Amino acid sequence: MADLKMDVVVVGGGFSGMYMLHKLRTSGYSVIVFEAGDGIGGTWYWNRYPGARCDIQSMEYSYQFSDELAQDWEWTERYATQPEILRYIEHVAERFDLMKDVQLNTRVGRTEFDEGTNRWQVTTDQGDAVDAKYLVMATGCLSSTNYPQIDGLESFSGACYHTGKWPHEGVDFSGKRVAVVGTGSSGIQSIPIIAAECDELTVFQRTPNFSIPAHNQPLDPGFVAKIKGRYRAFRDENRLTAFHADFDYNEENALDVDPAHRTNEYERRWAKGGISFMAAFADLMFDKNANATAKEFLHDKIDEIVRDPDLAAKLKPDGVVGCKRLCVDTDYFATFNRDNVSLVDINETPIRKITANGVEIDEGVCDVDIIVFATGFDAMTGALTRVDIRGRGGERFSESWAEGPKSFLGLGVQGFPNMFIITGPGSPSVLTNMLPSIEHHVDWIGDCISYLEERGVARIEAKADAQEDWVAHVNEVGDTSVYPQCNSWYLGSNVPGKSRVFLPYLGFPPYAEKCAEVANNDYEGFELSA
Ligand code: N01
Numbered sequence: 001m002a003d004l005k006m007d008v009v010v011v012g013g014g015f016s017g018m019y020m021l022h023k024l025r026t027s028g029y030s031v032i033v034f035e036a037g038d039g040i041g042g043t044w045y046w047n048r049y050p051g052a053r054c055d056i057q058s059m060e061y062s063y064q065f066s067d068e069l070a071q072d073w074e075w076t077e078r079y080a081t082q083p084e085i086l087r088y089i090e091h092v093a094e095r096f097d098l099m100k101d102v103q104l105n106t107r108v109g110r111t112e113f114d115e116g117t118n119r120w121q122v123t124t125d126q127g128d129a130v131d132a133k134y135l136v137m138a139t140g141c142l143s144s145t146n147y148p149q150i151d152g153l154e155s156f157s158g159a160c161y162h163t164g165k166w167p168h169e170g171v172d173f174s175g176k177r178v179a180v181v182g183t184g185s186s187g188i189q190s191i192p193i194i195a196a197e198c199d200e201l202t203v204f205q206r207t208p209n210f211s212i213p214a215h216n217q218p219l220d221p222g223f224v225a226k227i228k229g230r231y232r233a234f235r236d237e238n239r240l241t242a243f244h245a246d247f248d249y250n251e252e253n254a255l256d257v258d259p260a261h262r263t264n265e266y267e268r269r270w271a272k273g274g275i276s277f278m279a280a281f282a283d284l285m286f287d288k289n290a291n292a293t294a295k296e297f298l299h300d301k302i303d304e305i306v307r308d309p310d311l312a313a314k315l316k317p318d319g320v321v322g323c324k325r326l327c328v329d330t331d332y333f334a335t336f337n338r339d340n341v342s343l344v345d346i347n348e349t350p351i352r353k354i355t356a357n358g359v360e361i362d363e364g365v366c367d368v369d370i371i372v373f374a375t376g377f378d379a380m381t382g383a384l385t386r387v388d389i390r391g392r393g394g395e396r397f398s399e400s401w402a403e404g405p406k407s408f409l410g411l412g413v414q415g416f417p418n419m420f421i422i423t424g425p426g427s428p429s430v431l432t433n434m435l436p437s438i439e440h441h442v443d444w445i446g447d448c449i450s451y452l453e454e455r456g457v458a459r460i461e462a463k464a465d466a467q468e469d470w471v472a473h474v475n476e477v478g479d480t481s482v483y484p485q486c487n488s489w490y491l492g493s494n495v496p497g498k499s500r501v502f503l504p505y506l507g508f509p510p511y512a513e514k515c516a517e518v519a520n521n522d523y524e525g526f527e528l529s530a
Contacts, residue, residue, distance in 0.1 A: 002121060002131035006030045008449070009122045009132040011108045011387065014042020016422040016438045017138035018089060019063060022096050023446040029453075033102040033138075034124055040093055040102060042140045044085045048166040049374070050197075051189035052082035055214065055275055055328035056433050059227050060245050061085070063092065064235050064439060071228055079216045079274075079328075103128070111135065112390040113417060118458045118529075120418065134449060135419045137384055141430050144382030146375050146495055148181065152353035152360075158369045163190060164377060173198040176369040179359050181351075183209050187374035188327040192335040194372065201341045202366050204351060204359065207487075208317040210298050211327035215273030235436070240509055244432035247276035254281035254290035266297040278322050285322055285481050294321040305333040314345050323486035325430075379489040380425045380503040381405050391416035392461075404492075404501035408462035408470045408525050409515060411441065417461035420445045425503040426474050428511050430490070437508075444515050448523065459529045466525030478502030 008024055010017045013035030024031045037045045054061050058075035073088060080088070093099050107125045114121055122130040145164040153160070161171060163186035173194055180191055181204040188211050195201045227234055238246050254262055262281075269277045283290040299316045306312035315333060317324075335341055349361040358367040381401060389397035395415045400406065407413045410427025411420055422441045423429035429437050452460055478484060484502055487493035491500050505511055518524050 002129045004032070004128065004130045006032050006130055006132045008032075008134045008136060009034065009108075009120065009130055010136045010138050012042060012138035012140060012143075012383075013037070013040040013102050013104070014044070014138060014140050014143075015063075015089060015435060016140070016442065017042070017136075018093060018098055018102075019065065019439060019442045020136055020138055020422065020445065021098055021101055022065070023442050024449065025101065027446060027450050029449065031101055032130065032132075033098075034106045034108050034122075034128075035102060035104050036107045038105050039086075039090075040099075040104075041086045041089045043142055044082055044089065046143065046166070047164055047186070048082055048168065048170070049161075049163040049186060049190045049372075050171075050193040051330070052163075052166075052186070053077075053079045053189065053216070054085060055079060055185070056245055056435075057274070058084075058219070059224070060235070060238060060433060061435050062088065063435065064232075067232060069095065070231050070235075074224070075219055077216055077218055079214055108387055110388045110390070112394070113392060113419075115392060118418065133418060135389075136445060137387070137419065137421045137424070139383035139387070141380045141383075141423055141434075142377045144378040144386060146378050146382075147373060148375050149496070150351055150354050152355055155356050156354045156358075156371065157356045158358075158371065160371045160373065163187070163372065163374045171370070173370065175199055177358075177367060178202070178370045178372065179204060179366065179368040180372045180374055181359075182374035182376065183207070184374065184376050185209075185325060185327045186376070188329045188332045190372065190374060191341075192329070192331045195335045195338055195341050198370075199340060200368075202344060202359070202368065203336075203341065204344050204346050205314070206346050207319075207324070208315050209324060209327050210295075210317050210321050211329040211332050212270065212275065212277045212298075213273045214328045214330050215271075216330060238433070239436060239512075242432075242508055243275075243279070244428075244436045244508055245276075247279035248272075249279045249282075251282050253283040253287070254293050255283065255287065257281075259293075262293055263297065266294065270297075270301065274328055275326050278326055285483070288320065288482055288485070291320050291322070291482055302333055305337075307337050311336050311343060314343055319486040320482045323482055324488040325490070376489055376494055378495045378498065379492070380430070381492070381498075382495075384421065384424065389416065389419070391419070402499070404471075404499040405503065406467055406471050408467045409511075409518065410505060411444065411515075412460070412462035412526060414462045414464050414467045417459045420448075425501075426470060426505055428505050428508040431504045431506055432508050440512060440515070444519065447519065451519075451523070452528070457528045457530060459527075460523065461527045461529075463525055463527050470525075474505045475502060477506050481506055 007029035008031045010033040058080040109123045111122045120135045177200045178198045352360045385398040405425035407426040410424045492498035
């Protein structure tokens with residue numbers, strides 16, 4: 001027997017869960033948010049590693065639902081740090097009195113759909129039992145950490161950390177010998193700072209990554225005033241773009257312009273800094289030869305920065321630019337010019353095991369006091385499938401997605417009625433500026449719930465054919481791009497044993513149009529039952 005009867009249970013208290021709570025509560029529904037951490041913020045709560053900051057510009061990495069909030073909040077830097085982003089979400093929670101409906105330190109456990117009542121029976125590790133009509137999964141795309149299984153790890157006598165689960169009290173690297181495993185965004189952001197603090201740093205690299213300088217700086221008050229003078233219009237304009245962000249899109253194709261013009265465009269974007277580098281030419285993600293021109297430019301930059309040519313060669317990615325998420329850094333490549341930093345390419349000299357004293361490779365043991373795993377996440381599906389969700393007929397959610405995620409629009413899943421996912425696989429999410437994509441989904445879900453409640457609909461569920469067509473479409477569009485040409489977390493190929501499927505949907509803003517069309521056609525593609 002449930003202790004509590006609610007309209008909606010939201011799982012996760014990050015940016016998605018907090019705005020979902022606000023949206024639903026404003027519409028008059030009873031909502032409870034369960035959050036595993038002892039604070040809100042989701043990814044920005046857990047990822048406290050040195051150097052953690054957002055690589056979307058802060059003037060665009062914020063909620064848009066309240067003009068007053070947008071005007072009042074003052075970001076201090078071009079790219080906000082993790083502590084500043086956490087302060088922002090805490091400010092939002094306080095301003096809209098959200099915490100009274102958030103239960104922290106609570107992990108959702110077995111959660112079953114009751115076909116007799118058309119309601120979810122949700123339990124938690126704190127002994128809660130909630131009966132709710134709707135279940136909203138706001139568990140985040142990058143929240144289930146990927147910890148490598150390396151022999152001997154348990155025998156290590158020093159300290160081990162994962163960038164995605166960083167201790168709140170921080171880590172003192174001074175006087176220490178440190179190993180960092182992994183050179184994705186988290187590694188690339190933390191390595192320069194760890195190198196400056198520690199005695200010796202050894203970076204274990206499996207695949208080098210492309211990275212663009214951030215050129216982070218304090219925000220110029222004149223620039224902020226200009227944006228805030230037309231904030232709503234500025235954000236609305238960005239909403240209509242491919243990345244949901246102000247990326248200064250160039251419609252030209254790289255292969256249609258002469259080489260000098262091309263290099264100028266790349267130089268201009270390198271000097272400006274940030275991931276809008278990918279918007280330099282329209283064909284970069286769709287034509288391998290076009291992409292090769294960006295690769296050549298970025299290889300030259302590594303040669304210019306890294307003094308030792310052998311080291312520079314090891315740091316040059318062989319793949320397609322942007323195929324793995326492009327990184328943004330402050331002094332990453334220059335860090336390898338430091339005397340206290342060395343690089344181990346684990347393709348040449350694999351990690352054999354971890355010993356009590358450090359990391360063993362063919363050439364011997366690299367003695368270290370601290371190992372930092374910057375090895376990423378079981379992205380997009382991991383946080384969802386680890387919750388024990390049972391749908392119609394007791395179907396386990398983790399089993400229904402065992403061979404890859406299946407959904408309609410990334411929002412609803414056949415067999416799991418009255419359940420919604422925010423920025424899940426099958427939606428553009430991680431290929432765009434996450435915050436506006438979160439808001440787009442929350443608004444769609446909130447409006448859908450109001451539609452259902454106003455009409456006395458008991459149950460909504462994705463139809464089998466709509467789901468099948470959508471999954472096929474997501475794959476088809478993904479295949480037109482260069483994304484499937486490498487191993488990345490977009491494909492789940494960073495996690496041993498995970499099915500290789502292109503997880504996000506490449507197609508913003510057409511995706512938003514499709515979502516609007518579905519809603520306008522009385523949720524066509526979903527089965528609605530009285
Ligand atoms: O994780 P990653 P991340 N042995 O998966 C390596 C967002 N983010 O935490 O490429 C050795 O990108 C792995 O090697 P390989 C952003 O979207 C944003 O860095 O699989 N190495 C790779 O080098 C980003 O893309 C921000 O061959 C192993 C690294 O570990 C996403 O989060 C900041 C290994 C993992 O890189 C994830 O970034 C940070 C093993 N067994 C993160 N397993 C900003 O906004 C994995 N690796 C700036």
